[in-house]
Amino acid sequence: MTPALRDFDQLPGPPLWPVVGNLLHVQPARLHLQLEAWCRQYGPVFRLRLGRFGRVVVLGDHGPIAQLLRDRPDGFRRTSRVQDIWTEMGLLPGVFGANGEVWQRQRRMVMHGFDPAHVRGYHPQLQRVAQRLVARWRLAAAGGGDIDLQADLMRFTVDAIAGLAFGAEVDTLSSDEDVIQRHLNRLFPILFRRVFSPLPWWRWVPNADNRALRESVPAIHAAVDGFIRQARDRLHADPARRAAPGNLLEAMLVAADAPDSGIDDAQVAGNVLTMLLAGEDTTANTLAWLIHLLWLNPAELARVRDEVRAVCCVDQAPSLDQLARLEHLEACTHEAMRLKPVAPMNALQALRPTELAGVRIEPGMVVMAAMRHDPMRDELVPHASAFEPDRWRGEGGPAEAAHHPKRVSMPFGAGPRICPGRYLALLEIKTAMAALLTHFDIAHVGTANGQPPEEVLHLAMAPRGLRMRLQARG
Ligand code: HEM
DSSP states (O other), rough: OOOOOBBGSOOSSSOTTTTTTGGGOOOOOGGGHHHHHHHHHSSSSSEEEEEEEEEEEEEHHHHHHHHHHHHHHHHEEESSHHHHHHHHHHHHTTTOOOOOOHHHHHHHHHHHHHHHHHHHHHHHHHHHHHHHHHHHHHHHHHHHHOOOOHHHHHHHOOOHHHHHHHOOOTTTOOOOOOOHHHHHHHHHHHHHHTTTTSSSSHHOOOHHOOOOOOOOHHHHHHHHHHHHHHHHHHHHHHHGGGGGGGGGHHHHHHHTTTTTTTOOOHHHHHHHHHHHHHHHHHHHHHHHHHHHHHHHHHHHHHHHHHHHHHHTTTTTTOOOHHTTTHHHHHHHHHHHHHHHSOOOOHHHHSOOOOTTTTEETTTEEEEEEEEEGGGOOOOTTTTTSOOGGGGTTTTTTTTSTTTSSHOOOOOOOOOOOOTHHHHHHHHHEEEEEEHHHHHHEEEEEEEEEEEOOOOEESSSEEEOOOOOEEEEEE
16 A cells, blocks of 8 residues: 655654744754754654745655656756845856756756867866966975865866866966956855855845955956957857867857857856856865875775876876776765765755655745765665775676665766766866876875864865875876
8 A cells, every 4th residue: 555645744853943943953064964864863754944945855865866856847946045146146147046948948058068079178278277286286295284175176176167167267276366266256155155144134234245246246247258258259260169169158159159049148157157156166075075085095095096197197198088097086086976975965946746755745845855865874885984986886786776876876966957067077086186196195184183074064065174295206
């Protein structure tokens, strides 16, 4: 007999307080850890009442989570929080927050930019950025000092993504001042503060954030308009570039120019900024976690190091073919993303009545996926808390098996809105790791007090306070 459907009010969950429900229980910077702890306490389907989010059903099982993520765009949309705040800050919207038909059009355009042939075209630029990372780390190694790991990796991904997105050389690795980046650096912390703020205080008490926005938003729009003009000029001067665009912006403009694309330059500009937002912290934090996990697992570090040194040379940037041969590095990256997913939750809003995990879902209800609950269960992933990259190399059983880690761990999401930047992110990760391991020996990775790094949820989940020390080779 099929079990009866449960209503929201029949679900277990943390005790509710009058009026505020669970709102005061929530600690934004560690919400993912709270969701995971509640999954263990109340089971993988429970309820929260969270202020403006209202009624929230939390899911921890990978099956219903996959069902949720696949039921888009018709069944569920992204909650509008990030996009509303982004728009209120005066920024042009992009694919991440778009829904319905607008999303479909923008997604088509964005996917054109991530076409594997185009991503291959960005490779030389990525290698130039990697050379600057090596130069920066050589200086740090010569000085014998500690490297602020997450901050330096952010410089790498900022330069990589800004270069690919704008088609302009942005260099935060060699100089601390890059004008567009200085303005962008102001935006993202403000966005983060506002997304997690329980009240919209900035509307009532204008402060330094509001002043920064008044200066930075027009400057960013002027810069992006300039990049679009330059890209259009390049496409006009050399029509052959339309078949082989040199960067994401050119590729998006080509797609936008298709007869029935329904896309204008404002939407292209919004998506250039969206790429920066979605692609910088996520990739930098994944790299930081990967390096830390390898340091904690010396046998795996030795395997990856030997693989990289066997395939890549010190005096030449690796080709795409060489990067493709770094299979153990790729397995370690998947394993790092299972243990430390930088997007550990995904909140969606129901557009129509449906059911998930035996619960009746009503339109408007928020369903939150706790992405790391199942990937940490020994019943599904043997020795789940251990770093065992071989599980990604066939030893985990056939890839189509229900419990293969590929099905249980979904660091890039799933379904029609799966991360379009995932291949580019893997390419960046391999490029940075190849640069690190061909040019340096790692002398130490850890926090100042020797404790495991705390997981902090900003827009992406980051390790707090990781330092690295390097010795240059040769
Ligand atoms: C390791 C690095 C990255 C991780 C772990 C990651 C993870 C994610 C996740 C979990 C989502 C939501 C997927 C869903 O709702 O099912 C997403 C969406 C997205 N990501 Fe990434 N991402 C990474 C890198 C990138 C990069 C490098 C870019 C672009 C340069 C990018 C662009 C986007 C965009 C545009 C979306 C929204 C897609 C849509 O709504 O249709 N991401 N990413």
